[in-house]
Amino acid sequence: MTRSEKVDASRQHRRSCLYECRVLHHRFQPRVHRFEYGLFLLSVDLDELDHLPVRLLGRNRPNLYEFRDRDHLQFPAAQPGTTTKASVTAWLAAQGVQLPTTARIQLITLPRVAGYIFNPVSFYFCQTERGEPLCAITEVGNTFGELKPFLIPLQGSASTTEAARFRQTVPKHFYVSPFSELQICFDFSLRWPDQRLEIHINDVTTDGQTWLVSTLTGRQRPLTDAELLRLTVRYPLVTLRVITLIHWQAFRLWWKRLPWYRKADRPDLQQGVFRPHASLAPLIVNPNQPPATNSLIP
Numbered sequence: 001m002t003r004s005e006k007v008d009a010s011r012q013h014r015r016s017c018l019y020e021c022r023v024l025h026h027r028f029q030p031r032v033h034r035f036e037y038g039l040f041l042l043s044v045d046l047d048e049l050d051h052l053p054v055r056l057l058g059r060n061r062p063n064l065y066e067f068r069d070r071d072h073l074q075f076p077a078a079q080p081g082t083t084t085k086a087s088v089t090a091w092l093a094a095q096g097v098q099l100p101t102t103a104r105i106q107l108i109t110l111p112r113v114a115g116y117i118f119n120p121v122s123f124y125f126c127q128t129e130r131g132e133p134l135c136a137i138t139e140v141g142n143t144f145g146e147l148k149p150f151l152i153p154l155q156g157s158a159s160t161t162e163a164a165r166f167r168q169t170v171p172k173h174f175y176v177s178p179f180s181e182l183q184i185c186f187d188f189s190l191r192w193p194d195q196r197l198e199i200h201i202n203d204v205t206t207d208g209q210t211w212l213v214s215t216l217t218g219r220q221r222p223l224t225d226a227e228l229l230r231l232t233v234r235y236p237l238v239t240l241r242v243i244t245l246i247h248w249q250a251f252r253l254w255w256k257r258l259p260w261y262r263k264a265d266r267p268d269l270q271q272g273v274f275r276p277h278a279s280l281a282p283l284i285v286n287p288n289q290p291p292a293t294n295s296l297i298p
Contacts, residue, residue: 014045014048014052014223015045015048015104015106016042016043016044016045016048016052016223017043017220017221017222017223018040018041018042018043018220018221018222018223018227018228018231019040019041019043019108019193019197019218019219019220019221020038020040020218020219020221020231021038021039021040021041021197021216021217021218022036022037022038022216022217022218023036023037023038023039023214023215023216024036024213024214024215024217025212025213025214025249026212026213026214027211027212027253028210028211028212028213029209029211029212030258030259031253031256031257031258033249033252033253033256033258035245035249037241037245038234038235039110039235039238039241039242040218040221040231040234040235040238041108041109041110041197041218042057042065042067042108042109042110042111042223043106043107043108043193043220043223044067044106044107044109044223045104045105045106046083046084046085046088046104046105046106046107047085047104047105049067052223054223054224054225054228055225056225056228056229057111057223057228062115064113064114064228064232065111065112065113065228066111066112066115067111067112068112068117069081069082069083069084069087071112071117071119072084072087072107072109072122072139072147073087073088073091073137073139073147073149073274074087074274075087075088075090075091075094075274076090077274077275084107085105088105088124088126088137089103089105091137091149092126092135092137092151095151097134097135097151099126099134100128100129102128102129103126103127103128103129103134104126104127104128104129105124105125105126106124106125106126106127106193107122107123107124108122108123108125108193108197109122109123110122110238110239110242111239112239113237113238113239113240114237116237116239116240117239118141118143118239118240118242118243119141119239120140120141120142120242120246121138121139121140121141121201121216122138122139122141123136123137123138123139123190123193123199124136124137124139125190125192125193127161131160131161132159132160132161133154133158133160133161133164133192134154135151135152135153135154135166136151136152136154136166136190137149137150137151137152138150138152138186138188138190138201140174140176140186142174142175142176142177143243143246144175144263144277144279145275145277146174146175146273146274146275146276146277147273147274147275148173148174148272148273148274149272149274150168150170150186150188151168152166152167152168152188152190153166153167153168154166155167161192161194162192162194163192164191164192165189165190165191165192166188166189166190166192167188167189167190168186168187168188169185169186169187169188169204170185170186170188171183171185171186172184172185172186172203173269173270173271173272174270174271174272174273175261175263175270177250178250178260178261178262178263179250179253179258179259179260179261180203180211180212180261181261182261182266182269182270183206183269184203184204184205184211185203185204185205185206186201186202186203186204187200187201187202187203187204187210188200188201189201189202193220194220195219195220196217196218196219196220197216197217197218197219197220198215198216198217199215199216199217200213200214200215200216201214201215201216202214263277263279264279267279267280
């Protein structure tokens with residue numbers, strides 16, 4: 001077998017990859033507002049992180065692209081420094097979900113770029129060693145540096161990842177945008193990622209009205225230095241691009257005179273938050289306890 005054939009064989013068995021994506025936000029209430037942009041995401045099997053033959057990506061060390069465990073869920077919150085997989089496994093156990101010791105976890109996220117990170121949302125997909133889907137987690141972040149994970153159960157009884165979808169509607173109880181009420185709910189719908197990525201996160205009221213539709217769709221690309229360079233040229237400084245676009249759209253919403261909600265006004269509606277901001281000081285927040293927001297809304 002030639003060297004190139006060995007490389008190709010290695011890639012076939014590697015789960016980690018990239019996704020070149022389009023993000024769409026379409027707001028219906030209280031004003032119509034729509035925008036769309038492109039970016040790319042890193043998709044890593046957490047068991048492969050230390051063995052990826054990609055020189056432009058490092059784990060917990062400086063590089064053009066970096067994966068740092070501290071950028072994601074750390075559970076228990078009082079014990080930072082554990083690996084992301086260990087934290088996710090422990091958090092799921094606190095929710096009553098026991099992962100097998102041989103389970104695989106795929107994380108789709110933005111990496112650090114030149115040391116800078118802003119990650120509005122990441123996704124964990126869990127499966128058994130035999131490839132049976134188990135559950136998913138949506139990890140939502142905000143511009144205050146806070147994180148909140150949401151457990152998304154498997155919809156139906158799919159026995160293979162090809163047919164796996166995950167669905168959950170839960171109270172938000174998390175401050176994401178000054179233009180969104182805290183009493184609203186997240187409606188999550190996730191398809192198991194393969195050659196394509198398809199994720200829907202909508203803002204809905206408890207009586208079923210949709211206020212905001214958000215979609216993330218993409219196509220799988222190989223995780224190689226050459227592909228990273230191509231995507232770097234097409235989406236330079238992608239994390240800085242995301243935070244810049246968020247503030248630009250916020251300005252446009254402010255210009256349209258949408259109602260503004262201050263984060264400090266309702267700390268009681270911000271629950272299960274990791275890395276809580278000082279604005280939550282009036283409320284004792286313990287993210288190590290299973291949040292009450294993982295129950296299905298009738």
